[in-house]
Amino acid sequence: MVVGGLVEAANRLLEGRHGRLGASALRTALVDLYEFWLGRAATAAGVGTGAPGVALAAVGGLGRRELVPFSDLDLVLVHDGDPGIGAVADALWYPLWDAGVGLDHSVRTPAEALQVAAGDLRTAMGLLDVRHLSGEQALTARLASAAREQWRRTARKRLPELADSARARWRRSGEVAQSAEPDLKYGRGGLRDLGLLDAFAAAQLTDRPGEELRAARELLLDVRTELRRELRRDRDVLGAADADAVAAELGLGDRFTLARRLSGAGRAVAYAVDVALRSTVSTVSTVSIADGPRGMFGRRPTRTPLDDGVVLHGDEVALARDAVPARDPGLLLRVAAASARSGRPISPGTLRTLTDSAPELRAPWPGPARRALTELLGAGEGLVDAVEALDRAGLWARLFPEWGAVRDLPPREPVHTWTVDRHLVRACVEAARLTTTVSRPDLLLLGALLHDIGKGREADHSELGAKIAAQVAARIGLSEVDSGLVAGMVRHHLLLPHTATRRDISERETVERVVRTVDGDPALLDLLRALAEADSLATGPGMWSDWKAGLVAELVSRCREVLHGNGLAVPDPLSEDQRELAAAAVRSGRGEVRISAEGKLATVVLAVPAGAELLAPAAGVLALHSLEVHTAELRGHEGGRVGVFTASPKFGSLPDPALLREQFARAVAGGLALSRRLAEKERAYAHPRAERVAPRVLWFDGETSGPSTVVLELRAPDRIGLLYRVAGALRSCDARVRWAKVATLGTAVVDSFAVSPGHGSLDAEWRGRVEREVLAAARGE
Structure with missing residues (x-):
């Protein structure tokens, strides 16, 4: 059998019998191996090099030369209408099946392939990677050229379908950046999204991915390669139990370092896809639906004022024509706040202008800048995308240099759903719903943003975070008293939930210890109560229950009794029913x-x-x-x-x-x-x-x-x-x-x-x- 030794040869590569290959070298070796054996199989089937009227081509991972272990081979047998092509196909496919090679195959003329691509989005995108393996090279070249030309002509009309498909996939598979067990291929920010960006570029709708995205692709491929080599099967979800071994093979130390690298890569890819979809799909939707025929002849989108120097330009937040970022230090925060409030994205051009021109806010920040920050942090769900946009552009770190220590930092506790930086932003979203329950909503929002800022270092994150929070509060211009309250929130943000769930709150000693810890300050007690709820809700499902809420509320109520100088009532240890049960x-x-x-x-x-x-x-x-x-x-x-x-x-x-x-x-x-x-x-x-x-x-x-x-x-x-x-x-x-x-x-x-x-x-x-x-x-x- 011509291909009888193919699987054994692949196993030798995976097992490193002749020296263990790195992830990238292993993929290259697998591609070379399969191409060699496929060439022999093609020749035996009558599709040798230069054979007229028929060609064997690769798509998918083999077509891109990104073949990872245990992947099926995506092959297309292209012909020019040869009536005997069925026999050729049988002579090619059956030996591969007999050798245990997984195949995803088709037999088509170029015209048939293009017809299928016209009705099937997956096929259309797959043909963008078509690469010649054997037979008549001109036939493969003709198919590749025609497929790319057809994609360029039809891509804009198919973008809404592509966007809907991507969003459905994200709902099923989650985010690479924010998942404890990321789906490297189908998750948001994964390899399939990099394929979307390649397709946008092939249609000349966006630029080719830059260096950051190329590095993200290499990391995702390397992790996927090592995961499959470790498990000896086709799996794309990186489980926590396998992550340490994968990290070690890639020289990344442990799974937490790997998770941080994957989070950064996933965020970069996801943000690039968001921008690409926004700049292409939104434009198509606006032209074809909202504006009607007039939109096709250059009708300009309207400009609606949102704030001083900020407008809504079409569907994006942009700078007003008379805005001068270099002379307006608070403009950056007003743009972000307008984006978060409206739920509309900041335009890429505006982000570039602010990156190039916006000056750093000098300490202490002026009052209008602090108010804009409070508006931003209290905007609710829109805050997440606004902060993400600023962070990708390097503008968030300009406001908060301390953010770098928690960016993409994976949680050490399994109950956390998000990375530490996303958790802090989510805590602000939850705190925004509680601002009417406290006397100082501005301090609650700032405390929510900073309560875990001390993580990622070799120190008690509450104590270190309190020192950092005090510095941030002073820099943005808060008074000494207010800075102390923010620092106290960060230092003691675990006080109420830990005491309520781990101690007997009916005991006077427990209550008095809490009162002493908050220095008898009722304002700090209220802020800590709201922060406990926001922090728990932003941690993950089930972390804030009616039971936990009731315990915290009871503890706070008993602390208030002490603060007001009232005596603590001693609860009856047993109810009448419980005493009856004991007697029984x-x-x-x-x-x-x-x-x-x-x-x-x-x-x-x-x-x-x-x-x-x-x-x-x-x-x-x-x-x-x-x-x-x-x-x-x-x-x-x-x-x-x-x-x-x-x-x-x-x-x-x-x-x-x-x-x-x-x-x-x-x-x-x-x-x-x-x-x-x-x-x-x-x-x-x-x-x-x-x-x-x-x-x-x-x-x-x-x-x-x-x-x-x-x-x-x-x-x-x-x-x-x-x-x-x-x-x-x-x-x-x-x-x-x-x-x-x-x-x-x-x-x-x-x-x-x-x-x-x-x-x-x-x-x-x-x-x-x-x-x-x-x-x-x-x-x-």
């Missing part, structure tokens, strides 16, 4: 359960008689039913013990109360084999390549009331039954648990427990023993 457990001598729910959030009350274990069996049974525990409060009452749990199903609906009651009673009595069943469930549901980071234990003194009571905080990867195992570890160390709070952050948890020794003192030896057992439980040992 004492009478029956078995575990009792009662569930009430509001939406997906359930309150599960579990009671046991005195002397029976409560936390471990309760946590285990809830885990068996895939209930995610948020809080647990353990109280004693008249010979019994009661646990009040708030929980929600990870998927599906709440369990049947009767089944939950029966299983809890068996678990309390020791007849349910919880450890074995939870281990089986974890094996069934665990991700085979899930990342496991080392768990940590932190101790916090003086944050809870009660004699010899301390807060233990466990930070660990989430796993089924983790709370059950930790409860068992605490029991084995004779640690009494007063309350527990569980915060699940994607694939990680922060579990907090108020604990005290059942016997003896709260000394270093006891803490060391507890810590060792809890860490062993978190590791599953």
